[in-house]
Amino acid sequence: MGLSSHHTNCPHHWGRPYKRRTFVGFESRYNCCDGDLQSSGCALATTHVSQNYNPNKLMGYVRTLPKDTKNNPGVYALDCEMCYTTNGCELTRITVVNPECGIVYEQLVKPDNPIIDYNTRFSGITESDMSDVHTTITDVQASLLTRFSDKTILIGHSLESDLHALKIIHDTVVDTSVVFPHKMGPPCKRALRNLASEYLKRIIQNDGR
Structure with missing residues (x-):
């Protein structure tokens, strides 16, 4: 790009x-x-962005690993925010919450490449937010692999996008885009903001608020 x-x-x-x-x-x-x-x-x-396929982006993936089965593997909701860089979409924030809606992990993440669009309309992240961020995606992967096992249940909306951004391979998921399917069927998906409005009576993704 x-x-x-x-x-x-x-x-x-x-x-x-x-x-x-x-x-x-x-x-x-x-x-x-x-x-x-x-x-x-x-x-x-002031810039033009696009989605592009780069085989080099397939490098750096990690997989969640088995852990002691006597311990509760846990259930967490996960959401990522991405920005546009010179190498396409990259991770800028990760948030993980528990079933009680308590934040157990939240971190701004410095992309590997220069940012050209902060995607503030949807992410709420601005240039000033990222000015002193040094945590890398490798740091985030290490933290999450310590917390998650391969049996941990991860909940989210269009989780494939979040897991791609994290470069984490994980099989045990509950995806609300599948639980609440679009009436026209795949590949159409219901927008998360519409689900939040209908079921939670909350307005989200409203010009970065």
Whole structure:
């Protein structure tokens, strides 16, 4: 991806296209501004980001390991925040909570590559938050492998994204995107903010708040 050689305003839609029913069938709209797919971008940024496949990103994965079965393996909810770097999406924060909603681990994480977009709209993380962060993904992996075993139950929404960001392989999961499926079926998924609003009566992911 790399750094921009010069900074200009990049018009874009930060939301994703979705289909809605009309009198004549279905039409596609962006969920950020309800614009059609030919509409001009509704937001401006000084950089352009994209998802890219880089086989080198497959390096550095670790797997949760068996531990003493006499101990309770534990149940935890897990959520990660990512930013865009010169090498695509990378981890910037990890939060783990127990069944009593107590935070058992929370850490800002310094990406391996320069950050070009902090994704503040969704993550709430700003440049100033990351200015004095030195913890690496390797440090986080070491901490989590100490806490988790291969039998620990991890709960989250679209957990594959979080585990990819953490570069951790773990099989025992409960994924709310599967528990609460989209009415149109895979690969469509219900947004976490909609599930939170419907079932918890809470507003989340609202411009970084």
